[in-house]
Amino acid sequence: MSERFDLIVLGAGSGGLSAAQHAARLGARVALFDPDALGGTCVNRGCVPKKAMWYAAQIADMHRLGAEIGFESVPMRLDWARFRRLRDQYIAGIRQRYAMRLDMAGIRVVPESARVLANDTVVSASGWQASAPHIVVATGARPRRLEIPGFELGMLSDDIFELEAAPQHLAVVGGGYVAVEFACVMHALGCKVDLLVRDRLLAGFDHEVAEDLAAKMQERGIRLVRNVQVRAARGKPGSITLEAGEDAVYGLYDAVLWAVGRVPNSTGFGLQELGVICNQDGHVCVDAFQNTHVSGIYAVGDVTDRKALTPVAVAAGRALSDRLIGGHADAKFDDSVIPSVVFSEPPMGAVGLTEQEARARYGDAISVHRGRYTPLLMMVAGRTEQNVVKLVCVGEDARVVGIHVLGAGSDELLQGFAVALQKGLYWRDLKAAIAIHPTAAEELLLLH
Numbered sequence: 001m002s003e004r005f006d007l008i009v010l011g012a013g014s015g016g017l018s019a020a021q022h023a024a025r026l027g028a029r030v031a032l033f034d035p036d037a038l039g040g041t042c043v044n045r046g047c048v049p050k051k052a053m054w055y056a057a058q059i060a061d062m063h064r065l066g067a068e069i070g071f072e073s074v075p076m077r078l079d080w081a082r083f084r085r086l087r088d089q090y091i092a093g094i095r096q097r098y099a100m101r102l103d104m105a106g107i108r109v110v111p112e113s114a115r116v117l118a119n120d121t122v123v124s125a126s127g128w129q130a131s132a133p134h135i136v137v138a139t140g141a142r143p144r145r146l147e148i149p150g151f152e153l154g155m156l157s158d159d160i161f162e163l164e165a166a167p168q169h170l171a172v173v174g175g176g177y178v179a180v181e182f183a184c185v186m187h188a189l190g191c192k193v194d195l196l197v198r199d200r201l202l203a204g205f206d207h208e209v210a211e212d213l214a215a216k217m218q219e220r221g222i223r224l225v226r227n228v229q230v231r232a233a234r235g236k237p238g239s240i241t242l243e244a245g246e247d248a249v250y251g252l253y254d255a256v257l258w259a260v261g262r263v264p265n266s267t268g269f270g271l272q273e274l275g276v277i278c279n280q281d282g283h284v285c286v287d288a289f290q291n292t293h294v295s296g297i298y299a300v301g302d303v304t305d306r307k308a309l310t311p312v313a314v315a316a317g318r319a320l321s322d323r324l325i326g327g328h329a330d331a332k333f334d335d336s337v338i339p340s341v342v343f344s345e346p347p348m349g350a351v352g353l354t355e356q357e358a359r360a361r362y363g364d365a366i367s368v369h370r371g372r373y374t375p376l377l378m379m380v381a382g383r384t385e386q387n388v389v390k391l392v393c394v395g396e397d398a399r400v401v402g403i404h405v406l407g408a409g410s411d412e413l414l415q416g417f418a419v420a421l422q423k424g425l426y427w428r429d430l431k432a433a434i435a436i437h438p439t440a441a442e443e444l445l446l447l448h
């Protein structure tokens with residue numbers, strides 16, 4: 001016998017929580033399965049602890065700048081254990097609030113993994129069965145492991161949050177979001193960092209702006225090594241070398257972070273047996289409405305091939321519940337404009353098309369407007385470091401199709417511009433707007 005619900009959700013991360021809570025708000029009886037901590041990757045092993053570390057890194061950097069503009073200070077050392085305790089307390093609080101809200105919403109939380117038996121039935125690890133007309137798969141992704149000797153000597157992004165102290169010399173392998181963010185954060189917190197990149201750094205971003213970020217990271221002291229295919233790690237924990245190519249050896253490192261992408265959690269719990277189709281990377285294939293190939297089974301978040309970002313998972317979960325429970329037959333979320341920020345040092349943000357994408361799509365009809373400026377505080381400190389703003393426009397009337405920003409403040413300033421771009425923004429609108437002075441954001445209004 002199985003207990004009946006209106007909606008069953010596998011995974012209590014960003015996407016699963018969003019689908020479950022919205023469905024409950026709309027009156028559905030919901031069962032939510034997850035063997036791990038509420039909040040999934042973002043809260044426990046992703047955005048939240050990472051952002052806390054990024055703030056610590058910002059403070060360390062500001063402290064160095066403070067000394068340059070006249071603050072009398074002694075070198076400031078982070079009490080890593082205290083910081084970690086405060087960060088983890090904050091995260092425990094988020095989990096507690098989630099538990100309370102789920103309870104108040106009447107959602108049945110089952111702290112076990114689930115296996116899908118049929119398109120309306122799941123069973124928990126301990127054998128409890130639940131059924132519903134709709135099953136939402138929101139099982140996320142995990143860090144990719146490489147089949148190379150000595151891989152186990154290094155850490156994955158999940159492990160970096162468990163560090164008891166900053167390593168002295170860290171190698172980061174990879175060139176995506178996770179690699180760049182941790183290379184910058186750990187460097188600002190006092191580690192010597194080598195970043196070993198196989199392909200292009202931040203390949204999905206505007207090439208010119210990503211190269212500017214690469215230059216800034218190197219100016220700050222991160223050693224960036226390109227075209228490296230690591231084929232083995234040797235040594236023992238705390239004393240590791242990396243072998244690459246024919247005969248190159250890098251190290252000695254006391255820690256290595258593998259940041260070589262993520263793998264969707266789509267196998268081992270019954271999906272393939274029912275006919276759910278995945279692409280060659282293992283992502284569950286869904287249409288614009290999050291339908292899989294099997295009726296009654298849907299997928300949202302990192303387990304699909306949509307952009308692996310928390311707000312995307314949240315928007316997909318909410319739209320799906322609007323459709324399945326709220327009765328809005330055509331509810332889907334608009335993924336045409338997705339802003340994102342790399343929490344590097346300095347941060348880099350983008351919304352819309354890169355110059356390369358716009359050129360491929362619109363050819364010579366595009367125009368590019370870029371500006372470089374030294375922020376006021378840097379000028380006062382006598383630094384020459386420049387921030388970058390870049391607009392990619394299309395057509396005679398210069399409709400803005402891409403905005404790219406690099407420099408302090410980029411993380412916060414982009415959101416409003418992203419809304420404007422989504423609604424339809426022209427370069428003339430920016431030129432006609434009254435700036436807020438002196439800010440980093442005004443630089444986007446002052447481009448010639």
Ligand SMILES: Cc1cc2nc3c(=O)[nH]c(=O)nc-3n(C[C@H](O)[C@H](O)[C@H](O)COP(=O)(O)OP(=O)(O)OC[C@H]3O[C@@H](n4cnc5c(N)ncnc54)[C@H](O)[C@@H]3O)c2cc1C
Pocket residue numbers: 010011012013014015016033034035036037039040041042043045046047048050112113114115138139140141157178265269300301302303307308309310311313
């Ligand atoms: C280091 C790092 C930093 C990041 N920083 C950012 C950021 O700054 N901004 C941003 O937007 N995004 C960021 N992301 C990406 C973001 O965390 C993910 O896009 C988001 O968490 C995806 O949510 P999800 O619900 O799809 O999956 P997850 O949050 O991964 O949740 C999936 C859940 O499913 C559970 N599960 C798995 N299998 C089963 C099963 N069979 N039965 C039941 N439950 C199961 C898992 O235990 C897990 O809790 C970051 C990611 C990482 C790794």
Ligand SMILES: NC(=O)c1ccc[n+]([C@@H]2O[C@H](COP(=O)([O-])OP(=O)(O)OC[C@H]3O[C@@H](n4cnc5c(N)ncnc54)[C@H](O)[C@@H]3O)[C@@H](O)[C@H]2O)c1
Pocket residue numbers: 146173174175176177178179181197198199200202203229230259260261262307308309340341342343
């Ligand atoms: N600030 C944010 O919003 C944020 C932060 C972290 C992660 N994320 C999300 O999580 C996703 C995953 O991030 P990620 O950095 O793990 O993946 P990614 O896909 O961004 O980057 C993976 C990197 O690993 C490299 N790589 C892959 N296989 C390799 C190999 N065998 N050897 C050497 N290098 C290899 C790739 O060339 C790439 O540079 C991101 O795409 C992003 O959507 C977002």
